[in-house]
Amino acid sequence: MKIGIPKGMYIYEKPILFEKFFENLGCEVVYSSDTDKKLLEDGIEYSIDEACLASKIYMGHVKDLVDRKENEKIDYIFIPRVCSFENKKSICVKFFAMYDICKNVFDAKFISINIDYKEGNNEFKAFVELGKKLGFRYTNIIFAYLKARNMQKMYDLKKVRVQYDKLANLSNKQNILVVAHPYIAYDKYIGNEIVKYSQKLGANVIYACVNKSKYSSESKSYLKISKSIYWKPSINLINGIEEYKNYIDGIIYLTVFPCGPDSLVNELLIRKIKNIPSINLILDEQEIGAGVYTRLESFYDILAQKEKKVSGE
Amino acid sequence: MKKKKYIVSFPRLGNYVYPIYNMLDRLVDHSMVDIMFPKSMSKNTIELGSNVSPDFVCLPFKYNMGNFIEVLENGANFLIQAGGGCRYGYYAEVQEQILRDLGYDFTYVSLLEPEGINVKKLYEKVRLLNLNLSFAKFAKEVILAIKAIELLDKVETYIRDNYMYEIKKGEFDKIHKDFIKNVSNISFIQDLIKLKKNVYKRLKLVKLLDKQSSKHIIKVGIIGELYTSMEPFSTFYLEKELASLGVKVKRYTTVTYLLFKKGKSIKKHIKYANKYIDYALGADGTESIAHTLELIEKGYDGIIHIKPFGCTPEINAIPILQKIAQENEIPIMYLTFDSQTSQTGIKTRLEAFYDMLVMKKNMKMETKCIEIGSKENRLNYDKQKYGFQN
Incomplete structure (x- = not known):
């Protein structure tokens, strides 16, 4: 059996888990191509104008797999449906509906996993359900899930370690924290371009979404900044800020237009975190070009000048 | 020193402000609390609100902010916000922060928890305004x-x-x-x-x-997001505008529905619309789908889908609605409201939509009338009956 996975949105939160689960069950996994101009244009064509950029990119990835499904004999396209988590935490409603939207927009076979703790569908149950839908045996499914979960954990821990190594590597570089959802920060066409440009300008980029608190039990440090927040991905980002705030020289708030949770959360973060210089970048479907780069350059110039003042030159 | 008097106010929502005002008025201790009726909506409200709000937050946030600033300027110092699902549950904290940054001094209370109504907590919160309030009262x-x-x-x-x-x-x-x-x-x-x-x-x-003499009346269903459905100012009195065109309007979303029926009916809705959706779409998205199917079943002529700009659950619903419209041949107009939307623009679109619905209905009737007489006769007949101007 061959499963196609579109590279966007929730897949970035747990990149290993889904891939390894299918592979452990003996399925073949193919990913959609990297985001590029053509893929984004496809995505825009198949989306509502007002939808957020991340979802437009996602639609592009789905389109990519739908086009390839005949030639490459892809049996199912996998679209997770994520709704609620433990401790009454939730996620942007976009994740509620991606599966149903794609089902109605494209003509292909889709398969979904429904993670909804509020309805009693925790991650474990959801994976069992998914495995059963594909026709596997109960024991195999459990084994595949537990193994995949473990691998995901190892992968995350390794990523955190690498990031801390990067921080410990004392150099003259500015440590810049990118506060963005992983599907924005790591996307080849949007987030990655900004990170690459920052590195070119001499910054040491670290990600807020990669942090210790994500896996070392439920961290409560986000409560220092926001008491009533209930979106799990945003909580993870705030935990990241709390964790790294003593090591960083600047923050880049990177979001896409018009992201629902970020429209409120980033506003609050900018208002509450005042001692660290920050820049708020909102990306839309126009190509990332001179406008964004100029703003980044001037941000780094300001950081450099601030440092000069501190060191008394 | 005499204790400062609380002056309580709250954001507006349609005609619901009257019963809410009445309730607060009877709950509070009038020796320490006054209640200020929120100013009625105006262009100024939305301007004040959008000046201080994040750019791409949804529209109700901006209206609420406008309401709050207006009452704060008039001396209120105790604000009440409802709270709820989707982004609405997180409004409170951000709004409080923005208003404090603007230099206002006030107490801020959000009545509902993000996960729903908690009667005990609600009681504790109202007790702030009346120390002698018994639970029975x-x-x-x-x-x-x-x-x-x-x-x-x-x-x-x-x-x-x-x-x-x-x-x-x-x-x-x-x-x-x-x-x-x-x-x-x-x-x-x-x-x-x-x-x-x-x-x-x-x-x-x-x-x-x-029934016979009202056959020609165009029937339109309004579906979509709750705030724009219930606060007429935010849609420039859409329902009134439609009524003045002679359109019968049906709307499902009311506070009664949201508070008591929504929780129970969501599974029913998904089942009803299972041809198109397998899961809930969040907030009112599922309802939009199910109610559209219901309206089609009931023989409505057209549907208007309304939402504030950037409303994610309704954006989720639109691709599915488009498919439904295509398969069932029902016209659906999508209206998005923002602080920039112009009243004339909306009016023009409504008129065009209405004309189209009339034409569509006539075409249906025309096929029926074809035996009755020649084309001129038919046109005259239409003119008399529907007041057409050709």
Whole structure:
């Protein structure tokens, strides 16, 4: 059996888990191509104008797999449906509906996993359900899930370690924290371009979404900044800020237009975190070009000048 | 030193401000608390609100901010926000931070928890405004307010359903006006029952067109996001505009529905719409789908889908609605409201939509009329009956 996975949105939160689960069950996994101009244009064509950029990119990835499904004999396209988590935490409603939207927009076979703790569908149950839908045996499914979960954990821990190594590597570089959802920060066409440009300008980029608190039990440090927040991905980002705030020289708030949770959360973060210089970048479907780069350059110039003042030159 | 007096206020939402004001008025201790009726919506409200709000936050946030700034400027120092699902549950914290940064001094209370209603916590919060409030009194007043809101919804729904069919124009408007005045000063459940009987009697007395002679009336269903559905100012009085064109309007979203029926009916809706969706779409998205199918079944001529800019759950629903529209050949117009939307623009679009619906309906009738006579006769017939100008 061959499963196609579109590279966007929730897949970035747990990149290993889904891939390894299918592979452990003996399925073949193919990913959609990297985001590029053509893929984004496809995505825009198949989306509502007002939808957020991340979802437009996602639609592009789905389109990519739908086009390839005949030639490459892809049996199912996998679209997770994520709704609620433990401790009454939730996620942007976009994740509620991606599966149903794609089902109605494209003509292909889709398969979904429904993670909804509020309805009693925790991650474990959801994976069992998914495995059963594909026709596997109960024991195999459990084994595949537990193994995949473990691998995901190892992968995350390794990523955190690498990031801390990067921080410990004392150099003259500015440590810049990118506060963005992983599907924005790591996307080849949007987030990655900004990170690459920052590195070119001499910054040491670290990600807020990669942090210790994500896996070392439920961290409560986000409560220092926001008491009533209930979106799990945003909580993870705030935990990241709390964790790294003593090591960083600047923050880049990177979001896409018009992201629902970020429209409120980033506003609050900018208002509450005042001692660290920050820049708020909102990306839309126009190509990332001179406008964004100029703003980044001037941000780094300001950081450099601030440092000069501190060191008394 | 004399303790500072609390001046309480809250954001507006349609005609619901009246029962809510009445409830607060009866709950609080008047020696320490005054209640300020929120200023009615104006262009100024939304301008004030969008000046201080994040750029791409949804529209209700901006309206609420505008309401708050207006009452704060008038001396209020205790703000109440409802709270709820989707982004609404997180409004409170961000709004409080923004208003504090603007230098206002106030107490801020969000009544509902993100996960739903918690009666005990709600009681504790209201106790801030009346230290001697007993739970029995609190329960009585809340139930009374809920019943009043229920009645308000029932009356408004009845009027909306029959507005186009009244023979002598203006009767419903008068009943509605009197009813709103009365519903704001109810003190006991008996008063409410009396008011209910009275208003029902008057409503029943209004003479309506019979089925045959009201066949030509265009019927349009309004679906979509809750704030734009319930706060007429945010859609430039969309329903009134439609009524002035002679359109019968149906709307599902009311506070009664959101508070008591939504939780139970969501599974039913998904089942009803299982041809198109497998899961809930979040907030009112699922309802939009299910109600569209219901309206098609009931033979409505067209559907208007409304939402504030950037409303994610409704954006989720649109691709699915488009498919439904295509498969069932029903016209759906999508309207998005923002602080920049122009009233004239909306009006023009409504008129065009109406014309199109009339043409579509006539085309259907034309095929029926083809035996009756020649084309000229038919045109004359249409002109007399529908007031067409060719």
